[in-house]
Amino acid sequence: MSCPICSKPTQTAHRPFCSKRCADVDLARWLGGGYAIPSTDPDDIEEAIEAAEAERAKPH
Ligand SMILES: [Zn+2]
Numbered sequence: 520m521s522c523p524i525c526s527k528p529t530q531t532a533h534r535p536f537c538s539k540r541c542a543d544v545d546l547a548r549w550l551g552g553g554y555a556i557p558s559t560d561p562d563d564i565e566e567a568i569e570a571a572e573a574e575r576a577k578p579h
Pocket residue numbers: 522523524525526527536537538541
């Protein structure tokens with residue numbers, strides 16, 4: 520099985536992802552709601568994660 524985010528081999532500790540980073544990317548996609556990740560560029564993914572975490576940190 521390969522990571523659904525970056526297609527690297529899955530690591531058991533983080534399955535189905537290859538790393539916590541990719542797990543975070545996937546989480547960011549779910550939490551991001553209307554926030555569309557513009558590309559798979561690592562910098563964009565980093566920004567998307569930060570945006571999602573900022574969103575999550577807001578009181579509801
Ligand atoms: Zn990955």
